[in-house]
Amino acid sequence: MTGPWASWDHVLKVDPDKELLDGETFEDVAATGTDALEIGGTMDMTSEKMQRVVDACAAHDVPIYQEPSNPGVVIEHDALDGYLVPTVLNAGDPFWITGAHKEWARIDDDLDWANTHTEAYIVLNPEASVATYTEADCDLSAEEVASYAGVAERMFGQDIVYLEYSGTYGDPEVVAAAAEEVEDATLFYGGGIGDYESARGMAEHADTVVVGDLLHDEGVDAVAETVRGAKEA
Ligand SMILES: CC(C)=CCC/C(C)=C/CC/C(C)=C/CC/C(C)=C/COP(=O)(O)OP(=O)(O)O
Numbered sequence: 695m696t697g698p699w700a701s702w703d704h705v706l707k708v709d710p711d712k713e714l715l716d717g718e719t720f721e722d723v724a725a726t727g728t729d730a731l732e733i734g735g736t737m738d739m740t741s742e743k744m745q746r747v748v749d750a751c752a753a754h755d756v757p758i759y760q761e762p763s764n765p766g767v768v769i770e771h772d773a774l775d776g777y778l779v780p781t782v783l784n785a786g787d788p789f790w791i792t793g794a795h796k797e798w799a800r801i802d803d804d805l806d807w808a809n810t811h812t813e814a815y816i817v818l819n820p821e822a823s824v825a826t827y828t829e830a831d832c833d834l835s836a837e838e839v840a841s842y843a844g845v846a847e848r849m850f851g852q853d854i855v856y857l858e859y860s861g862t863y864g865d866p867e868v869v870a871a872a873a874e875e876v877e878d879a880t881l882f883y884g885g886g887i888g889d890y891e892s893a894r895g896m897a898e899h900a901d902t903v904v905v906g907d908l909l910h911d912e913g914v915d916a917v918a919e920t921v922r923g924a925k926e927a
Pocket residue numbers: 709734735736737738761762763764765768779780781782789790791794795796798822823824825827828858860861
């Protein structure tokens with residue numbers, strides 16, 4: 695099993711609960727050179743907000759994936775290339791490992807299985823809303839994180855392993871340890887990437903770097919620098 699993410703160096707995560715900078719458009723977003731857009735966030739998500747962002751991105755030539763934070767925000771849209779659905783391996787509440795997924799399968803009679811893929815998250819910043827939301831155990835050594843990554847790939851057949859430091863720049867040694875453990879899965883790193891150097895630093899270890907808040911806080915030119923950093927690593 696593999697997918698288009700195997701060739702992605704950079705993913706831009708657009709939070710539908712946040713605005714673009716004044717004067718910037720989704721045409722500018724697509725022009726950053728990112729390999730794919732992931733549409734999602736943890737807090738205050740609704741299907742209406744999701745719909746608005748996918749509508750706005752639809753005209754531009756970049757793959758678009760929805761990353762739903764709960765079954766209630768999943769939308770159908772012709773412009774979507776698919777769904778990247780988190781499963782949080784170190785969640786304290788099993789609802790975020792398999793429970794939400796079971797509920798989704800129960801309520802959606804027309805679930806688009808063929809275009810639905812999972813991301814095996816390991817949540818590592820205890821301050822992030824995603825950590826609170828999922829009651830994640832973030833107190834993990836590099837060895838433990840690497841072991842989770844190995845379990846994700848080899849026992850659970852996960853094709854994407856996602857080290858999630860949302861809001862803060864992570865520990866490169868932890869990312870390196872996970873990278874060493876994973877063979878075929880694509881290793882995503884996300885959190886605190888703000889410029890060329892920080893993108894390049896994590897891209898030395900991870901296969902794909904994910905940039906989020908920078909788009910909403912600093913804008914498309916800053917994001918384009920991170921694309922360069924990710925691609926030159
Ligand atoms: C089964 C379905 C359809 C959904 C469940 C999917 C799961 C398990 C979600 C739990 C993890 C989660 C909330 C992922 C959303 C993506 C994410 C981590 C966004 C970044 O969040 P933060 O940066 O912490 O939050 P804000 O930026 O919204 O504050």
